[in-house]
Amino acid sequence: MTSSNSRALTAVGAIVLFAAAFATAAPAAEKSVRWKMQSWFPSKAPHAGSTGKDIQTKIKRVSGGKFRIRFFEPGALIPPAECFDAVKNGSVDACWSTPAYWYGKEPAFALFSAAPFGPDWPGLLAWFNYHGGKEIYEKLYRKHNMHAIHCGGMIPEASGWFKKEITSVDDFKGMKIRFLGLGALVLDRLGASTQLLAGGDIFPALELGTIDATEFAAPSVDWNLGFYQIVKNYYFPGWHQPATIYDIMINLDRWNALSDTQKAQLEMVCGDNVRQAIAQGEAMQPAALTRHKGKGVNIRRWSPKILASLESTWRDVARDLSKKDETFKLAYTSLTAWQKRYSTWLNIGYLDR
Known part of the structure; x- marks a missing residue:
């Protein structure tokens, strides 16, 4: 064997070894995931339904089509009121709803989307993400064999x-x-x-x-x-x-079966949904009030x-x-303690409106 042939074989061998090492280190290709998500709200309902429908489009885009969640209009799979039990037992992968609808299952659920005299959006987001709310929320759903992600919301409602x-x-x-x-x-x-x-x-x-x-x-x-x-x-x-969380409730086994990347993709989609819901919600109300006044409504x-x-x-x-109810007490105490702390900033940091 000539020295040039020897060098060539050595180079080829190095390339093969490098390729093998890279193949071993490279992550496995993401498996395809297909979920069905029953919605409580129709897709044409601004904020409540439209942001739920957006999950279908956004998760497909960020995952390159590997992770898909199909949105189903109310009643298409099951009656919306049956969502909680259906996701819990795994007969449906996920549901799009709001925690307050499950008050009958656990009163504490309502504090995450319909807390009378609770905080506004900035205050609710601060409590949920940085002052204990999320931990209580996730534990509450996990108790019922579910994982839920805050994935949208409603600005202050009319009374x-x-x-x-x-x-x-x-x-x-x-x-x-x-x-x-x-x-x-x-x-x-x-x-x-x-x-x-x-x-x-x-x-x-x-x-x-x-x-x-x-x-x-x-x-x-x-x-x-x-x-x-x-x-x-x-x-x-x-x-x-004053502020409403919308969420995607997911059967816990389905959630645990996702890769870390897929979990992160869904969490990122939901984070974008929250941003969109707040901005869109505030943007649409002045025109809506004007339309109502034009129909003779007394505001x-x-x-x-x-x-x-x-x-x-x-x-x-x-x-x-x-x-x-101990869980309600835990959540309510946490929320009201945060509101009291938050008021020290709220009362001095913002202009009077």
Whole structure:
């Protein structure tokens, strides 16, 4: 063998060894994942549904098509109210919803998306991400064999639509109201009769007189449901829901089966969804209010006296729930402690509006 041949073989051998070493060190190709996600909200509903539908597009894009989550409209796979149990037992991979809907499973869920007189968006995000909220939230879902990711949200909601003007809390007595979660407990204690109806069932209930009043979401969302055609008194602020988390609930086994990269991809998609939801939500409300006014809707603000009565009643409700449920007590104590700390900055760091 000539010296040149020897050098050539040596070079080839080195290349082969390098390639083998690189192949060993390189990560395995990501496996393809296909999930079905049942939504509580229709995709055409601004914020509530549209950001859920965006998950389908965004996760496909960031994963190069390896990770896909198919969005299903309400009822396409299962009735939305069955989402919790379906994800828990694995019959559905994931659901798009908001924690407050699972108040009946655990009262503490409601504090993450419908905490009366709770923090606004900056305060809620700070508590959730840096002051203990996320740990309580994830533990709560894990208890039910799920992993959930904060993946969107709603800016402050309207307080509701009422057929008559409300001049004192006594006016709630005997009133039939569609209301959500913890806020409903407050109104019940003030003499109202509350119930939870899906968005599509509210208009006919108002039309038939089955209910006298309703809350649902922010003006841009309420507009699409047409409440202004029947009810003309639209109250603010939404004391029962200053900020709302939307999330994707995932069966724990499905979540654990993802690679670290796929988990990171979904978390990044959800982070972008939160940014989008806040910005879009704020951007759409002025025009929505103008449209409502153009239909003869009376935009009203609760009097300080009524708000004080609502808050006092809420504190009583929260104390009673804390005595009955340790997890609620843990979450509520954590949230209110943060609000107190946050107020030292909030009261000095921002201009009065």
